[in-house]
Amino acid sequence: MFGRTRSCLRWLGIVLLAVCSANARAQVPGSNVKVINVPSAGASSELYVGILGEILKPGVYRLDRPSLTLQSVIRRAGGLTDDCSGTIRIVRQDRLVESLFFNPQSNTQLMAGDLLVVESRRAQSAISKLYESDPNLRSTYARAAAEAVKSADPAGVQVAFLNVLDRPVVVKVKHEDARLSNVLQMLDQPLELAESVRVIGPDRLLLQGNATHPIQAPLADGSVIVFPRNAINRKSLPALPAPFDSEIASGAFPSLIGGPSGQSAELRNVGQLPPRVARETLVQPPANLDQATAPAPTSIQSIVPPPMTERLEIPAPVQTQQASSRPPIATLPSFKGGSRITSSSQVTRTTDPDRSGEPPAIDQMSRTPAESGEFHSRSSIDTSLDSNEPDATTVAEPNVASHHDGKKAPISLLQIVSVLAGMGLLIGVALFTRHYLERRAVRSAIQNSQIAQALPQAPLTNEQSQMSATKRDQGHVESTVERSSATLWFDQLLGNQLTIREEPLEFPSQIALQGRIVPAPVYRLDTAASHPPTPHFTIRQPGEVEQAASLPESEPEVIDEFEDAHSSRPSRPHFLRRAGEKTVAAAAVMASQAASPPVVAEFKPSSTPVTDALRHLQGGQP
Amino acid sequence: MSVGLDLGTTELRSIRDSGGDLISRRCRASYLVLRDTSGHRRLLESFHARHGTCGDDLVVFGDDADECGSMLDVPAIPLLRDGRLPTDDPVARQILALMVEAVLPVNETPGAICCMTVPGGYGLEGDTQSLDVRFLKQLVALRGYTPQLISSGHAVVLAELSNSSFSGLGISLGATNCEVSVNHCGRELAVFTVPGELIDLDAADQRGAWERNCLRVLTTILTEAREALDSEGSIRLIQHPVSIACTGGITASEGFARLFQQAWHQSGWPLQVAQVRIATNPRFCIARGGLIKAILVGRPVSERRVA
Numbered sequence: 001m002f003g004r005t006r007s008c009l010r011w012l013g014i015v016l017l018a019v020c021s022a023n024a025r026a027q028v029p030g031s032n033v034k035v036i037n038v039p040s041a042g043a044s045s046e047l048y049v050g051i052l053g054e055i056l057k058p059g060v061y062r063l064d065r066p067s068l069t070l071q072s073v074i075r076r077a078g079g080l081t082d083d084c085s086g087t088i089r090i091v092r093q094d095r096l097v098e099s100l101f102f103n104p105q106s107n108t109q110l111m112a113g114d115l116l117v118v119e120s121r122r123a124q125s126a127i128s129k130l131y132e133s134d135p136n137l138r139s140t141y142a143r144a145a146a147e148a149v150k151s152a153d154p155a156g157v158q159v160a161f162l163n164v165l166d167r168p169v170v171v172k173v174k175h176e177d178a179r180l181s182n183v184l185q186m187l188d189q190p191l192e193l194a195e196s197v198r199v200i201g202p203d204r205l206l207l208q209g210n211a212t213h214p215i216q217a218p219l220a221d222g223s224v225i226v227f228p229r230n231a232i233n234r235k236s237l238p239a240l241p242a243p244f245d246s247e248i249a250s251g252a253f254p255s256l257i258g259g260p261s262g263q264s265a266e267l268r269n270v271g272q273l274p275p276r277v278a279r280e281t282l283v284q285p286p287a288n289l290d291q292a293t294a295p296a297p298t299s300i301q302s303i304v305p306p307p308m309t310e311r312l313e314i315p316a317p318v319q320t321q322q323a324s325s326r327p328p329i330a331t332l333p334s335f336k337g338g339s340r341i342t343s344s345s346q347v348t349r350t351t352d353p354d355r356s357g358e359p360p361a362i363d364q365m366s367r368t369p370a371e372s373g374e375f376h377s378r379s380s381i382d383t384s385l386d387s388n389e390p391d392a393t394t395v396a397e398p399n400v401a402s403h404h405d406g407k408k409a410p411i412s413l414l415q416i417v418s419v420l421a422g423m424g425l426l427i428g429v430a431l432f433t434r435h436y437l438e439r440r441a442v443r444s445a446i447q448n449s450q451i452a453q454a455l456p457q458a459p460l461t462n463e464q465s466q467m468s469a470t471k472r473d474q475g476h477v478e479s480t481v482e483r484s485s486a487t488l489w490f491d492q493l494l495g496n497q498l499t500i501r502e503e504p505l506e507f508p509s510q511i512a513l514q515g516r517i518v519p520a521p522v523y524r525l526d527t528a529a530s531h532p533p534t535p536h537f538t539i540r541q542p543g544e545v546e547q548a549a550s551l552p553e554s555e556p557e558v559i560d561e562f563e564d565a566h567s568s569r570p571s572r573p574h575f576l577r578r579a580g581e582k583t584v585a586a587a588a589v590m591a592s593q594a595a596s597p598p599v600v601a602e603f604k605p606s607s608t609p610v611t612d613a614l615r616h617l618q619g620g621q622p
Numbered sequence: 623m624s625v626g627l628d629l630g631t632t633e634l635r636s637i638r639d640s641g642g643d644l645i646s647r648r649c650r651a652s653y654l655v656l657r658d659t660s661g662h663r664r665l666l667e668s669f670h671a672r673h674g675t676c677g678d679d680l681v682v683f684g685d686d687a688d689e690c691g692s693m694l695d696v697p698a699i700p701l702l703r704d705g706r707l708p709t710d711d712p713v714a715r716q717i718l719a720l721m722v723e724a725v726l727p728v729n730e731t732p733g734a735i736c737c738m739t740v741p742g743g744y745g746l747e748g749d750t751q752s753l754d755v756r757f758l759k760q761l762v763a764l765r766g767y768t769p770q771l772i773s774s775g776h777a778v779v780l781a782e783l784s785n786s787s788f789s790g791l792g793i794s795l796g797a798t799n800c801e802v803s804v805n806h807c808g809r810e811l812a813v814f815t816v817p818g819e820l821i822d823l824d825a826a827d828q829r830g831a832w833e834r835n836c837l838r839v840l841t842t843i844l845t846e847a848r849e850a851l852d853s854e855g856s857i858r859l860i861q862h863p864v865s866i867a868c869t870g871g872i873t874a875s876e877g878f879a880r881l882f883q884q885a886w887h888q889s890g891w892p893l894q895v896a897q898v899r900i901a902t903n904p905r906f907c908i909a910r911g912g913l914i915k916a917i918l919v920g921r922p923v924s925e926r927r928v929a
Contacts, residue, residue, distance in 0.1 A: 065855060109858070490917065493910070493913070493914060493917075494781075494784035494914065496781070496903060498643055498644050499643045500643070500644045500646050500903070501640075501643050501644065501645050501646065502646050503645050505647060505649055505672075505684065505724040505725070507683075507684075507724055508720075511681075511720065512674060512675050512676075513675065513681055513713050513716050514713075515676070515713045515716070516677070516713070517655055517679060517681075517711075517713050
């Protein structure tokens, strides 16, 4: 039983180690070095930063790199208003990364694509009061958002879009259109996209993060709608406001704080999305992306939604084209009449006498409450309807709020607890695995003690000694010594304190290279063209330095002259003589001279008649 | 067994661990062609010069090529002309393969990593998959190693800037290319390659001429690197004050630190300098950085973070 458990734990540890090492390998600098290839000088990209909220001129600004700071952006946007709370939230790369209190003196660096949300004092206080009164998050959200909407400017609600274009987009929508479903319709995007859209609310208490925003819940002023990347069909986008590229806003205040309320002072700079119905009536989707990114036409401001009775009058061909370009969400089957679209919560159908000439059958619309042809879209959602009905000509507004409210609730406490428990379990397993692997490494190190002995052992510092003393009871002393010695060796390697020994190279013998030598081989630099050939050696008699130049230059003559002069032996070119040969020869001569003692010649006097006579007189032999 | 391999334009070097000291091998990247005569054969045999045959010629390679060339007044042929392996010279490729085999010992440990630099740098777009790089990596792989390419500037940072947490600028002043690498905590953020200019120390007769030449080259390199990194926005990734490490042949000359300081001020880098570290052993600095990289990559994750 115990062995099986150990085996299971071992396999679990191996799997976790593999996963962790795979993750770490992607993060460790050595394994996957990402090199920024520097292009040629002069290539620069456009930098955009969006700002909305309590700012004088909200919008998107095109900046250069030196001015990519928070203070510079606020200065270009005309400064903060009196109603700002001083807190600025920075949304970067689709998430809220920082919330800071604005300081005009500091220089906060921004990045391209950042979105700045200047919080409002009024909305914040209203939301805080609501939360104090009702701590239930789920039921409070709608009220809080509604309160935030009420506290905002009555002219409209500022909303920012991310991942719609290659830059942030800041627009203003009307209160009645400040809902996610309406925004998606304005952008001419399918409503299914709402499930993957994240909304970062103006207050951290509001719904944000990964939770799904109710599609019919009101969007508070300053909300940031984060679309998933590459999910937007840009060809069907309406004309969105162009970014500002002016240096300093014309109405900028000398001080960065203290201007009039941005909600009431300057809102015309923010591009305003056309009202949904009006755009459906008048604005055709741009043909390409260039039209979508073009500046918003000024006439869009003058498009005022007509009264309800007038809005019902929509020509049938326009509506047909609109329905064909929009993905089918909920359509009515076998409807052959004309269509009239009302506001977001109401869809009106009328019969088209030109096409059918008869009213729709009541049994086909059994779920519609109104028999007069006018019904609410809430009741028009029918799961039995065929969305791919080819005869569908009318697009009904789906009220998905009830659908989403029933299934897509905010994160419950149980989910949070379960996630935390899962994380804790994973951390525990990881720690246990690490502990197990360390003990296993210790055992292997003890078994293979030769490796530990081969490593230089480092003198332990006080802390290491204390640590090792603590762990000695736990059986970790071997691993500590091994690790410290390896660390010391690596430190010496980093500090260039290790001796580098050079090893001779070994080439294989009898190398035969194949091919033709491309560079023409230069065998010898011919420097003797202007000079007669000279030997590699000269002979200089002692005291005859001047005569050396006039000596014969051919080698046989030189050798003959040398032998006649019984001088020293001629010197050979040094490359024809082995190294050490001269030394050996000299040593041999000296040894031979030392072995044979000097012979003393016997004196032999000269023999002349006079000397012989003298020698005879002296009694000697002649 | 981890190995750091520096394939330079003028010399091939390797460093590996021997359980205590470091063992290095190096070889000059040049060869010499002599006519195949009995005299030349005797000459080379008496010198114990490493040579081979190619048709009717004798080919001497390595350090012996330079020595014999200087003695016989025959110029040695560089193996990597302008830092590139000549595509139309099959003999040069064979000699390079022989040299790599000689410099790199056979690995018998599976999974050993060899961090290598290539001549001419690889920072330019598409050079990582160029024919030269693939050929050199294949040579290393044939010796039993897993080749991993690093830039020479990154190797300089790993070798010299350990006291700065491997953060700063690594400048490698090679014979044919100079690399400026921006590193933060051992991770290479940007690399810029400047086609270098060979400063021949022996060619300058006067000291003043050499200094002017060296200062001009350094200023050009630093200015081009600053402009390129500034246009890309990589300069703001560098933390103040920055540590700089330099290596290369000219760093061994006297007065290089003063010249580098002048060139740094003239090039207008908007950075404060904490230290300028000149490599104490410029010959094996890059190879040692490659060895450090190979050891770090081959370690387990926990030990890597500790290191």
